[in-house]
Amino acid sequence: MSEAIGIGMLGAGNVGGGVVEALQQGAERYAARVGRPLELRRALVRDASRPRPGLATEQLTTDVDDVIGDPGTQIVIELLGGEDPAREYIERALRAGRHVVTANKEVIAKYGAELLAVASRHNVRLLYEASVGGGIPIVQPLRRDLLANDVHTVTAIINGTTNFMLTAMAQDGADYEDVLAEAHRLGYAEPDPTDDVEGIDASYKLAILCGLAFHVAIAPDEVIRQGITTLTASDFTYAAELGHTIKLLATGRLSDGELVASVRPTLIGYGEPLAKVDGVLNAVQVEGDLVGRVLFEGPGAGPRPTAGAVLADVLDVARDLVVGREPLNQITYTAATVRAPDDHESRYYIRMTGANQPGVLAKVATALGEHGINIASVIQFGMEEDAPTEEFVITTYLANGGRLRTALEQIDGFDEVVVGNVLAMAS
Numbered sequence: 511m512s513e514a515i516g517i518g519m520l521g522a523g524n525v526g527g528g529v530v531e532a533l534q535q536g537a538e539r540y541a542a543r544v545g546r547p548l549e550l551r552r553a554l555v556r557d558a559s560r561p562r563p564g565l566a567t568e569q570l571t572t573d574v575d576d577v578i579g580d581p582g583t584q585i586v587i588e589l590l591g592g593e594d595p596a597r598e599y600i601e602r603a604l605r606a607g608r609h610v611v612t613a614n615k616e617v618i619a620k621y622g623a624e625l626l627a628v629a630s631r632h633n634v635r636l637l638y639e640a641s642v643g644g645g646i647p648i649v650q651p652l653r654r655d656l657l658a659n660d661v662h663t664v665t666a667i668i669n670g671t672t673n674f675m676l677t678a679m680a681q682d683g684a685d686y687e688d689v690l691a692e693a694h695r696l697g698y699a700e701p702d703p704t705d706d707v708e709g710i711d712a713s714y715k716l717a718i719l720c721g722l723a724f725h726v727a728i729a730p731d732e733v734i735r736q737g738i739t740t741l742t743a744s745d746f747t748y749a750a751e752l753g754h755t756i757k758l759l760a761t762g763r764l765s766d767g768e769l770v771a772s773v774r775p776t777l778i779g780y781g782e783p784l785a786k787v788d789g790v791l792n793a794v795q796v797e798g799d800l801v802g803r804v805l806f807e808g809p810g811a812g813p814r815p816t817a818g819a820v821l822a823d824v825l826d827v828a829r830d831l832v833v834g835r836e837p838l839n840q841i842t843y844t845a846a847t848v849r850a851p852d853d854h855e856s857r858y859y860i861r862m863t864g865a866n867q868p869g870v871l872a873k874v875a876t877a878l879g880e881h882g883i884n885i886a887s888v889i890q891f892g893m894e895e896d897a898p899t900e901e902f903v904i905t906t907y908l909a910n911g912g913r914l915r916t917a918l919e920q921i922d923g924f925d926e927v928v929v930g931n932v933l934a935m936a937s
């Protein structure tokens with residue numbers, strides 16, 4: 511077989527280790543599928559003195575130029591994570607004429623459009639299948655297989671850590687702090703879990719999905735975002751009473767050129783396919799005019815599934831190199847108005863605690879009514895008759911986010927009522 515295609519790696523941690531292992535185990539079949547062998551050359555790490563399975567000491571380097579500047583390397587795989595220095599290194603690799611494959615959602619969400627433009631100018635490809643949904647094929651299906659559709663809605667569970675936690679809360683009646691401790695114990699949660707539990711990680715992935723699905727550019731900080739930290743075991747009890755569970759849903763919806771994008775804990779009916787996506791699994795549901803509804807489900811993380819997605823991109827580039835196909839990066843984004851949280855409409859779930867005395871519920875209902883919020887149901891479990899306070903939940907019909915916020919500010923000012931938690935309900 512002819513000359514090998516050289517691969518350089520930036521990062522050899524969890525996913526990098528999976529890539530090295532798969533490249534070795536699959537060497538023969540990859541060579542057969544591409545038409546030329548793949549050769550793993552140098553790998554950038556922080557600590558080159560630490561041995562890495564499958565990599566010889568002389569392959570490890572702490573100098574990025576040993577990877578990007580290696581004339582034998584055609585494809586650079588970026589698996590450093592985070593924004594700095596990953597963004598800079600990706601750009602340098604593209605400018606040096608290297609094709610780049612990355613799993614970095616933060617860099618692609620924030621700088622994807624400009625990096626794709628750099629790639630086009632330098633006649634190389636930038637691919638990022640593993641940046642959303644780990645092992646689930648979703649980037650390429652949106653780019654290719656669903657391209658003929660007018661996609662109007664994407665609804666996704668794209669953070670395994672929080673899905674593990676919410677599943678445990680729903681199934682075991684556990685409280686937030688307990689499931690976070692369990693997620694730490696099992697290695698599903700980072701020592702600092704902020705990015706996951708505040709929905710930041712999911713907002714990066716949703717921004718990428720919106721770009722692909724709707725062909726519009728949206729910055730991650732334009733995504734309406736609410737974390738899961740205020741959820742309690744009682745929210746799951748009330749949700750169950752309503753025939754719902756609670757998921758951290760990432761939702762993008764485009765209508766009349768206006769985009770609504772949100773990541774927030776959402777009540778979702780048991781009958782919905784996404785309600786059954788449990789544990790660390792991820793899923794992305796896409797709705798388009800031709801296809802109707804399709805669901806992609808699978809492992810959203812883990813070295814082997816993620817390595818599979820990374821290497822799919824590598825093999826794609828390698829095949830192009832073998833047949834001499836011109837790189838094609840073009841993604842054309844149109845401008846869309848992104849709707850602000852106050853202009854957003856949803857059904858809502860509101861948990862409150864009120865003084866156990868006549869007229870409290872009526873006062874709350876009047877305040878909501880004055881702001882045009884229509885109550886759909888009220889739930890209250892039997893309390894002790896002489897308890898000083900009682901908890902109750904109100905659900906609304908479709909309501910304007912801004913008007914609800916104003917109404918709740920007014921209600922929070924009442925001496926007899928404390929607003930506990932406000933969650934969206936999938937409609």
Ligand SMILES: NC(=O)c1ccc[n+]([C@@H]2O[C@H](COP(=O)([O-])OP(=O)(O)OC[C@H]3O[C@@H](n4cnc5c(N)ncnc54)[C@H](OP(=O)(O)O)[C@@H]3O)[C@@H](O)[C@H]2O)c1
Nearest residue numbers: 521522523524525555556557589590591613614811812816
């Ligand atoms: N983990 C998953 O399941 C998963 C799933 C989907 C996507 N991703 C994405 O994949 C990427 C890699 O994740 P990971 O879990 O493999 O991360 P990781 O285990 O922390 O590995 C990061 C690697 O990059 C190296 N590195 C980091 N900063 C560096 C710097 N400034 N200079 C040189 N080397 C540096 C580290 O070197 P040392 O080894 O010497 O510390 C390590 O080898 C991230 O973008 C992540 O979001 C991960």
